[in-house]
Amino acid sequence: MSHHFVRYTDVHYRYNDGTEALRGVSLEIKHGERVALLGLNGSGKSTLMLLTDALFYPTSGEVNVGDVPVTEKTASMIRRSVGFVFQDPEDMLFMPTIYDDVAFGPRNMQLPEEEVMRRAENALTLVGLKNMGEKASYQLSGGQRRSAAIASVLSMEPDILLLDEPSANLDGKARKNLIEILNKYEHTIILATHDLDLAAKICHRAVVLEEGRVKLDSPIESLISNSELLKEMSL
Amino acid sequence: MASKIEKIYMALIAMEKDGGTDVSPSILVITFLYLVAVLSVPLYAPQKLIWLAAYPIIASEVYGIGYSRILYRSLWILPLLAIIGMFNPILDHTEAFRINGLLISRGWVSFISILLRGVLALQAVVIMVTLTGFLGVFNLMMRLGFPKVLCTQLLLTYRYLFVIMEEAINMKRARDSRGYGRKSYPLGMWGRFIGQLLIRSTQRSIRIHRAMKARGFSGVFPLVSIKGWDKKAWITFFGWIIVIVLLRFVDFSYYFKALIRN
Numbered sequence: 001m002s003h004h005f006v007r008y009t010d011v012h013y014r015y016n017d018g019t020e021a022l023r024g025v026s027l028e029i030k031h032g033e034r035v036a037l038l039g040l041n042g043s044g045k046s047t048l049m050l051l052t053d054a055l056f057y058p059t060s061g062e063v064n065v066g067d068v069p070v071t072e073k074t075a076s077m078i079r080r081s082v083g084f085v086f087q088d089p090e091d092m093l094f095m096p097t098i099y100d101d102v103a104f105g106p107r108n109m110q111l112p113e114e115e116v117m118r119r120a121e122n123a124l125t126l127v128g129l130k131n132m133g134e135k136a137s138y139q140l141s142g143g144q145r146r147s148a149a150i151a152s153v154l155s156m157e158p159d160i161l162l163l164d165e166p167s168a169n170l171d172g173k174a175r176k177n178l179i180e181i182l183n184k185y186e187h188t189i190i191l192a193t194h195d196l197d198l199a200a201k202i203c204h205r206a207v208v209l210e211e212g213r214v215k216l217d218s219p220i221e222s223l224i225s226n227s228e229l230l231k232e233m234s235l
Numbered sequence: 236m237a238s239k240i241e242k243i244y245m246a247l248i249a250m251e252k253d254g255g256t257d258v259s260p261s262i263l264v265i266t267f268l269y270l271v272a273v274l275s276v277p278l279y280a281p282q283k284l285i286w287l288a289a290y291p292i293i294a295s296e297v298y299g300i301g302y303s304r305i306l307y308r309s310l311w312i313l314p315l316l317a318i319i320g321m322f323n324p325i326l327d328h329t330e331a332f333r334i335n336g337l338l339i340s341r342g343w344v345s346f347i348s349i350l351l352r353g354v355l356a357l358q359a360v361v362i363m364v365t366l367t368g369f370l371g372v373f374n375l376m377m378r379l380g381f382p383k384v385l386c387t388q389l390l391l392t393y394r395y396l397f398v399i400m401e402e403a404i405n406m407k408r409a410r411d412s413r414g415y416g417r418k419s420y421p422l423g424m425w426g427r428f429i430g431q432l433l434i435r436s437t438q439r440s441i442r443i444h445r446a447m448k449a450r451g452f453s454g455v456f457p458l459v460s461i462k463g464w465d466k467k468a469w470i471t472f473f474g475w476i477i478v479i480v481l482l483r484f485v486d487f488s489y490y491f492k493a494l495i496r497n
Contacts, residue, residue: 055449079448079449079450079451080451082449083449084446086442086445088442090401091443094446094447108450108453138248153449156450156451
C-alpha cells in the first residue's frame with residue numbers, strides 16, 4: 001500500500017484567460033483510496049488532476065502529496081510518485097515503438113537499463129500488450145493505445161494513479177480490459193470520468209465537482225443508488 | 236484513396252518502424268564521411284559522383300534494405316533540388332563541352348551536379364535512418380558528444396513535424412468530408428487553414444509536452460540502449476571507410492577503359 005495521501009486545502013486555480021477553474025477545493029484522499037471525480041465538463045476535474053501531478057500550481061491554497069507541497073521545486077519529486085494517464089493516449093505515445101514509450105518514464109528516472117527493461121516488460125504484461133512492444137502506436141487499436149498509455153505510467157511504479165477520462169472512445173471489450181487492469185492496481189487511484197458505471201466498478205468514493213467547488217463527497221454506492229441525488233448532481 | 240500528406244506521413248512512419256536493426260555509432264560516422272566525400276567533389280565534375288553512387292547501392296544490399304526502396308525514398312527530394320539549381324542553366328552559359336556539336340553549358344553541368352549530390356546525400360541519410368530510426372540517430376549523436384540540448388531540439392522538431400502532419404490529415408479529412416468533391420479553395424481559406432493548423436498543432440504539442448513532463452522529462456531525452464564500438468563495429472567502420480575512399484579518389488573509368496582495350 002502507498003503511504004501517500006493527497007490533501008487539497010482551499011485550492012483556487014485561475015487560467016490566464018481569467019477562467020476560474022477551481023474555487024476553494026478542500027479534500028483529503030487517504031492512501032490506497034479509489035476516488036471518482038465526477039461532474040460536468042468545465043467543473044474542474046482535469047485542472048485538479050493537473051495540479052496533483054505538479055503540472056499546474058495553485059493560484060492560492062495548497063496541494064500536498066504525502067508531506068510534500070506541490071511547488072515548482074518539488075515537481076520532479078511529486079511526479080516520481082504520481083502517475084498521470086492523460087485523456088488522449090495520442091498525447092502520451094510519441095516514441096517510435098510502444099516499448100520506448102513505456103520505457104520513457106523509467107529512463108527519465110535514470111534507472112539502469114536492466115531495470116528499465118524489467119519495468120517496461122512488467123507493465124506491458126499487466127496491460128496485455130506483452131508482445132506488442134515493438135509495434136508503433138499507429139498499429140494499435142484505440143483500446144490497445146489506451147492500455148499502452150496506462151503501461152507507460154505503470155512502468156514508473158507510481159504510488160498514486162491519476163486517470164482522466166480513461167474510458168473515452170473505448171469499446172466494450174477494451175473497457176472491460178481497462179477495469180481489470182485498474183482493479184489489479186493496489187495503490188491510490190483518482191479517476192476523473194463521466195462514466196458512472198466505470199467509476200462504480202473501480203472506486204469506492206465519489207467526489208462531485210461543480211463550477212470548481214466540491215458539491216458532494218460520499219461513498220459511490222450511496223450516490224449511484226439514489227436517482228434523485230444523481231439528478232440533483234446533474235449526473 | 237490516401238492523400239499526398241497521408242502518403243508522406245505513412246512513408247515517414249514506415250521509415251521510423253524499420254529503424255533499430257543496427258544502432259552502432261559507426262553508421263553515423265560512416266554516413267558523415269560519405270557526405271563529406273560527396274560534397275568534396277567539385278561542382279563542375281559530376282562524373283566523379285557516379286562512382287560514389289555505388290555506396291548506397293552496396294550498403295542497402297549489404298544491410299538487406301533493398302536499393303529500390305532507398306532510391307524511391309530519395310527521389311522525393313528532386314523537386315526541391317531542381318528549385319535550388321534552376322537558375323544555374325539560366326545564368327551560366329559558359330561552354331563546358333559539346334556532344335555531337337550540341338553545346339552543354341557549365342550551368343547545366345552544375346545543375347546535374349546539384350541533383351546528383353542531393354540524391355546521393357539523401358540516400359546515405361535514408362540508409363542510416365532506416366538502420367537506426369530517427370531516435371537512434373539522435374541517440375548516436377549524443378553518444379558521440381554532440382550537445383544534448385541540440386540533439387533534444389532536433390528530436391523535438393522532428394516530432395513536431397509528425398504532430399503538424401497528423402493535425403493536417405485530420406483537418407483535411409474533416410474538410411473533404413464536407414467538401415462534396417470540391418478540389419480547390421480560395422487563397423484566403425488556405426490562410427485560415429494554415430493558421431488553424433498551427434494553433435491546433437501548438438495546443439497538441441503543449442499536451443504532449445505536459446505528458447512528457449508527467450513522466451519525468453526535464454529537457455533532455457533519455458538515451459536508449461546502443462551498441463558500443465565492439466570489434467564488429469570497428470571492422471565494419473574500416474571496411475566502409477576503405478570503400479568510400481576508393482570510390483572518391485580512384486578513377487575507376489581509367490581501369491574500365493584499360494580493361495576494354497585489352
